[in-house]
Amino acid sequence: MEVKKDFSDKAKYDFKLVERARNEDQKAYAELLKRYRRPLYHLVLKMVRNQEDAEDLTIESFSKAFRNLAKFNADFTFSTWLFRIATNNCIDFLRRKKLSTTSIDNSFLDDGGDDMRMEIRDKDLNPQEVAIREQKIELVRIIVNKLPKKYKLLVGLRYFEELSYEEIATETGAPLGTVKAQLHRARELLYDLVKDKKEMM
Numbered sequence: 001m002e003v004k005k006d007f008s009d010k011a012k013y014d015f016k017l018v019e020r021a022r023n024e025d026q027k028a029y030a031e032l033l034k035r036y037r038r039p040l041y042h043l044v045l046k047m048v049r050n051q052e053d054a055e056d057l058t059i060e061s062f063s064k065a066f067r068n069l070a071k072f073n074a075d076f077t078f079s080t081w082l083f084r085i086a087t088n089n090c091i092d093f094l095r096r097k098k099l100s101t102t103s104i105d106n107s108f109l110d111d112g113g114d115d116m117r118m119e120i121r122d123k124d125l126n127p128q129e130v131a132i133r134e135q136k137i138e139l140v141r142i143i144v145n146k147l148p149k150k151y152k153l154l155v156g157l158r159y160f161e162e163l164s165y166e167e168i169a170t171e172t173g174a175p176l177g178t179v180k181a182q183l184h185r186a187r188e189l190l191y192d193l194v195k196d197k198k199e200m201m
Contacts, residue, residue: 007077014078022069033062033191036079040086047090052165052180055187056158057093061086144190151186158183 007015014035020028040061045054065072065082072081144155157163157171165183169176 011077011079015074018069018072018078021066029066032066032078036082037062037191039079040082043083044086044090047087048093052183053093055184057086057089059187059190061089064089147186147189151182151189154179154183155186155190 014032017028017032017035021032037058041054041058044057044061045051048054048057061082065085072078144152144159147155153172154168157168158165163171165176165179168174168183169179172179174182
């Protein structure tokens with residue numbers, strides 16, 4: 001990977017991790033996840049103002065980034081690229097849910113110090129966005145197959161069937177609080193499985 005301008009030591013180390021991940025180094029994937037899980041979650045939470053939605057969107061953003069590492073170029077820091085993916089995911093989510101929880105004029109600084117603004121795209125998904133969505137689902141399916149049966153069912157209903165928490169509770173006959181708690185635990189297991197991806201490949 002050719003780095004065309006000066007970056008911080010942190011950014012340069014990220015470039016090395018990305019290069020290793022492109023070469024199927026599973027520990028590099030895990031380290032990128034560990035380095036950016038918390039800041040990415042807080043970015044998403046600021047935009048959607050809901051913990052459960054923020055957890056879902058954080059997983060989706062990492063999934064998309066890891067599936068598209070080949071498209072990453074070193075003109076920007078990895079964090080800039082990752083945060084932009086997450087921002088666009090959030091904008092799509094907010095548009096679908098017709099929420100107005102944040103101003104499109106808001107900006108923030110990524111960890112490279114660059115000013116970033118939200119990018120509003122056309123309402124309909126274009127072919128590239130459809131492909132990205134399918135790739136995300138494919139990646140989640142691979143990991144979900146390693147979950148215990150009860151979590152696999154809930155994650156399938158949430159991510160593949162795209163049911164709301166209330167709809168999942170109705171479908172399974174479980175209390176809403178139980179559904180939320182078990183989906184939270186399932187997300188934690190998903191993160192653990194990504195970290196241990198080398199063992200499941």
